[in-house]
Amino acid sequence: MIWYQDFSNQIQNEYPKYYNILNEGIKIDKEKLPKLKFEKIHSTKYKVYFMDIDNSDQVKESSIEYNINIKEDIESNIVKETEKEQVIKIRIGQSEFRNKLIKKDCRCKICGLQDGRFLIASHIKQWIESSNKERLDVYNGFLLCPQHDALFDKGYITFDEVGKIIISNVLDRKTRKILNVHENIRIDIAENHKKYIQWHRENRFEK
Secondary structure: OOOOOHHHHHHHHOHOOOHHHHHHHOOOHHHHHEEEEEEEEOOEEEEEEEEOOOOOOOEEEEEEEOOOOOOHHHHHOOOHHHHHHHHHHHHHHHHHHHHHHHHHHHOOOOOOOOOOOHHHHEOOOOOOOOOOOHOOOOHHHEEEEEHHHHHHHHOOOOEEOOOOOEEEOOOOOOHHHHHHOOOOOOOOOOHHHHHHHHHHHHHHOOO
8 A cells, every 4th residue: 555655644643543444454434534634725725635445445545625614614623523524515505506696696686796705695595494406596595795694694684576675673774774774775586586585584584
């Protein structure tokens, strides 16, 4: 078995249990092989190096790139092994969802902000309440600036079936002005948005 020297040293120091098992030639479960290190490509992209098993049951070095920052989630001792794969899947799904929204219309649906650094992919029907298909449905979300995302996510604003804003009574006039929401706001919505917006009105809106 041939190892790259840096990986051999690292697995021996950080994963002695696996190092001994592998050197003894004992076949192990592929899912239990450790991740060895992270390489930061830029602020939102990491390459994860890990050990893999090829078709001949030989352990080899492999890697995969993630377009989102999952380093802290993966390395956290709080997150159990069984939860790590779920963390990755959720983050990748959310990243894919955001990319779809950006390609569709890269601006805040309410105020028109076009700086992508400040745009949040906001689900209309909450992620936790959605099916896997709904989670990636581009019509189940809007790109929103931080303040409008907070208002929409917390249910302080919603929309009717033609896109006219509905503002919660818990927001007083001063707060509405500061947060740039008023009763004249109207957004363009497609037919496919409507079932999700109805869900938001019925389940999230604070009347």
